[in-house]
Amino acid sequence: MSSNDTSAATTIARAAKAAFEASQLVPSSERVRALSEIRKELENAKAEILDANRRDLQAAQVEVDAGRMSTSLLKRLDLTKEDKWDSMLQGVTDVAELPDPTGNVTYASELDDDLELYRVTCPIGVLLVIFEARPEVVVNIAALAIKSGNAAVLKGGKESNETAQLLSKAIQTALAKTSIPSAYIQAIQTRAEVSALLELDQYIDLVIPRGSNSLVRNIQNNTRIPVMGHADGLCHVYLDESADADKAVRVVVDSKTDYPAACNAAETLVVHESLLQTVWPKVAQALLDADVQLLCDPATLSALLPSAPSKLSTLVRASQPADYATEHLSLTLSVLAVPSLSVAISHINSHSSHHTESIVTEDQAAASTFCRGVDSAGTFVNASTRFADGFRYGFGTEVGISTGRIHARGPVGLEGLVIYKYMLRSKGESGHIVGDFGTGPGRKQYKHANIDAATVPF
Amino acid sequence: MSSNDTSAATTIARAAKAAFEASQLVPSSERVRALSEIRKELENAKAEILDANRRDLQAAQVEVDAGRMSTSLLKRLDLTKEDKWDSMLQGVTDVAELPDPTGNVTYASELDDDLELYRVTCPIGVLLVIFEARPEVVVNIAALAIKSGNAAVLKGGKESNETAQLLSKAIQTALAKTSIPSAYIQAIQTRAEVSALLELDQYIDLVIPRGSNSLVRNIQNNTRIPVMGHADGLCHVYLDESADADKAVRVVVDSKTDYPAACNAAETLVVHESLLQTVWPKVAQALLDADVQLLCDPATLSALLPSAPSKLSTLVRASQPADYATEHLSLTLSVLAVPSLSVAISHINSHSSHHTESIVTEDQAAASTFCRGVDSAGTFVNASTRFADGFRYGFGTEVGISTGRIHARGPVGLEGLVIYKYMLRSKGESGHIVGDFGTGPGRKQYKHANIDAATVPF
Incomplete structure (x- = not known):
């Protein structure tokens, strides 16, 4: 310059x-x-x-x-x-x-x-x-x-x-x-x-x-000033072993199709392998009905072959490894089968942009494990990833959505534009000095008594 | 490397x-x-x-x-x-x-x-x-x-x-x-x-x-990763027009001498010019008695000449502009006279490291103006800058002191090592999707009702 x-x-x-x-x-x-x-x-x-x-x-x-x-x-x-x-x-x-x-x-x-x-x-x-x-x-x-x-x-x-x-x-x-x-x-x-x-x-x-x-x-890449926001929104939905089929269809379709260009749209669907012949074909059919292209790993792909819906040839194809690191931002979804919740969590933690991920499950323990084990700004249970939004969260408005890990994470409201300062006031007769405190004879001890105040009284 | x-x-x-x-x-x-x-x-x-x-x-x-x-x-x-x-x-x-x-x-x-x-x-x-x-x-x-x-x-x-x-x-x-x-x-x-x-x-x-x-x-200068801490601790004490002489002596001497190598020790004293013949000589004498070297601007220097304490020749000298941007970390103090509180605040905001600053004053309005107008992690009234410390603040321990303006500011306790995530749970019969909400007919509205919870119930 x-x-x-x-x-x-x-x-x-x-x-x-x-x-x-x-x-x-x-x-x-x-x-x-x-x-x-x-x-x-x-x-x-x-x-x-x-x-x-x-x-x-x-x-x-x-x-x-x-x-x-x-x-x-x-x-x-x-x-x-x-x-x-x-x-x-x-x-x-x-x-x-x-x-x-x-x-x-x-x-x-x-x-x-x-x-x-x-x-x-x-x-x-x-x-x-x-x-x-x-x-x-x-x-x-x-x-x-x-x-x-x-x-x-x-x-x-x-x-x-x-x-x-x-x-x-x-x-x-x-x-x-x-x-x-x-x-x-x-x-x-x-x-x-x-x-x-x-x-x-x-x-x-x-x-x-x-x-x-x-x-x-x-x-x-070009500043030392802190940056708040997100570059990617690579969000996942995981269908747990215990997933309810109707919830799975609703949550996956909404997460993918409600607004595909949004950062909180789902880009990858992770399916527990026990669902390959049951819930997965129903979810796939609903996605195909909504014109979603499916990029499937071998297990989820072959599970679709017997039913062979008419759109299969045009909208379903085998995935490449890079598809699981791609933010499609369109009616395209990468799909992967996993043998367990813990493999699902590992896959998500290593491929996600740490924005928002959702589990579909009827199992409270699995929900709890997913919400704690997945290291993202939002971890959801039986709810569309599209809920990750300042207005929907109740903040009135939104400064942006942060995938950073300090200051503010997830949808950022006005609170994300403030920090704090410490005001200390001595009202004593002679001011306050630290030399008066300590362990020696005649020294004072800190009191640390809670003050109930909503605003600074001076 | x-x-x-x-x-x-x-x-x-x-x-x-x-x-x-x-x-x-x-x-x-x-x-x-x-x-x-x-x-x-x-x-x-x-x-x-x-x-x-x-x-x-x-x-x-x-x-x-x-x-x-x-x-x-x-x-x-x-x-x-x-x-x-x-x-x-x-x-x-x-x-x-x-x-x-x-x-x-x-x-x-x-x-x-x-x-x-x-x-x-x-x-x-x-x-x-x-x-x-x-x-x-x-x-x-x-x-x-x-x-x-x-x-x-x-x-x-x-x-x-x-x-x-x-x-x-x-x-x-x-x-x-x-x-x-x-x-x-x-x-x-x-x-x-x-x-x-x-x-x-x-x-x-x-x-x-x-x-x-x-x-x-x-x-x-060598990382894109957020850095928490402080490089400098260039703290100020300001003696306001209404300063009490005894408080001024106690607060200034403690701020400078309690532990001169600490980041929360005072490096510059700013004196309202109305105090040049009254409070300032007393403060100067107390500092000289504590072997503090004083780097004075012309007004504060000439105010000391009539009393001419014996140590004047060795411990008092005229300041250079760079002294007001120097963290001495020793028994040295830069001193400056100002015509008003607002000039004091401007000087502090442009020279401080935004760590901690203190005003000595008997005037509530001046205290309030100083605490709001000075843009530092700590703004104190009639108290030593040395109080800026996690243990003294009641945090039990301290990760460090931050002069950054996001995430954590001032003494950082364990709270500075955490962020948050959002967990969202649908307990409904059919999961939750955003497509059900909106302004059209039959669409739902967000409820945004406060939940009273200290921990996540799942």
Whole structure:
């Protein structure tokens, strides 16, 4: 990258950090008011924004016609489609109404008479959020960042540049009506700026990539800043020895077909070998009826031959080892037979992306073993992998889904955008010093008495 | 690094991950039993271990005599010093008796009739812990890892190699008497192995460096694996306009002199300019009486001239800008006057390592502003920065102190070694699928009813 990019990125990152620091003294009620101003400003600027969106769509149509862009990407750009505009605005209000994730005391202890310790939730700092195509993400992410007290630098896909610029402008206009600094939410346009920002770990505290596997991997490989998200969603369903056939059909079909392009869709079905002649053919038939292509190992393949459904020749074929490490993201499912629950768990632990896995079983002990033995963010019993989602979990909204193992795992709500700090207050006559404590004569002992407090009392 | 190192490291890391995965089905009571076996085995092997420690000490003495090692490093190697051996053993028992950080439900919700979601704490995975000199850290860290359910690979300083090897051997002998795999705790000897392990983010989940600034920075710059800890401890004390003189003297002297080499010792004193002729000379005199060297800006320096204490010439000098970015780790303190609380906060936010800062004040509003406006892991009022410590905070023990902004911040107890997973159970007649929910006719709505549960009921 050029020194210009570095210098521009440094200016942006510094301004974001300064805005974050200044915002720490702004009460959280002002952040809620900012969200309501943003909604108003978006309504005011609606015509202008939708004009810009039309220009983005026209440019995209040229790309589609020239075969350089997919129709599905073009559709994702469209802010006028169905109720997209209204639900974007509603999203701002919904986030505003969620409980404040900051200022909550999660540990409080009286260390000594008149010496009180409070662990209190607070924002992380400056977020760098990188996403593709859908321009309304600018508004979603800005709302989440503001609600949680974090500053954010946003980079959308170049296809939605005109729309994103006007959305950001509306957000900044709204922020100018509050005591939150307007550099709190900044939008950037170029990849070179992103590359430069990924170097600035003194200003940027967390990177949240939302997009393709290659986008996420590329970012993970090019920064020392912590990255929250997931590159892959290689989820499994396991049909246990005791699986109920109807549950197996419902859970497998929903996990695979409800939304095959989602990260929480199933990619591999693991079948206990005792089911090969019983439950498996029923599940296979239901999948074939839903036009799912089955990539089968020898045992599951040969079990289908006697019944030989008409679609067998086109939709069923023998699997390759690589199929079990592939996120199909389409109506394709890898299938494998195993001799035991423990082999199923081993296969899953070594092939899964540690996102979400489900067991179909009538056996409580097997359910318990699976949920503990499978090392994934979500371990489910008789339920579709598609339930792995912030809204379905009850978080109101979702920052993303993390397959990381620190800070936040699985669907991440607003809680994933906060950390905590420790506030310690001496109310004593002479302040508190550690030299007064210890084992010698006349030394004090720590008291460590629980304090019941929901918020910091000073 | 050579391909041999890579291959050896891969074998170690794979074995650690396999041991971790296998351990997920071992009840946590077995982890407590393992700690008691470790204590017994250390007692059995005491003579042998102390022999090895004597050999390490003899080799170190040669280095000290040749001027290649400091006496203080040699002293840290000595396991026979005072009650070090006994307190190492007691530490194992103490950790065993701490509350189990795993298996605790932190969120539970009924998503639908008979569809229950539990967020339950669980270990992170495989820890790589790198430390210097003190051999007893092998035992401390092994105890923390086992208690929290994490596998660990440990690398100590080469000076304590013989001792560390026998301590590890005792731990593995003890683990062999339990159902926890013995590869759960592995010790490695070479830096080349560490370098190779830092590449293996598919097996190693968290790196915990405990040692010098350069050790920590070097690791942070050479791995994609998350790193928990701190490189610097550049802590500040701020004397507010309303500071009480006696509290100021006590808090500043304790923060600086109680243990100057600690990361939570104060390195810079920030003084409100209204105190230059009142509180500051008293604080300065107390610091000089404690042999603290003062590096003063022009305002704080000239304020000392009229009183001109006898030690002024040797212990007081004019500061350079770099002094305010220096972690002295000795009886040296940088001093700066500021015109206001907000300038103090700005100076601290831009110079601090975000570890711990303290304000001395009689003004509640100033205390509140400081605690919120200063962006550090600990913000204290009328209390020494030295209180920033896991034991003092009441965590029983401490994994380290984190200046990171995700996962864990400040002194980290056992809670910092766990994350969570989501377990979802359908108890319904036909399993649960997302296709049944939605806005269309006959579709179900999510219930999101709180479940009161401390542990997962299956």
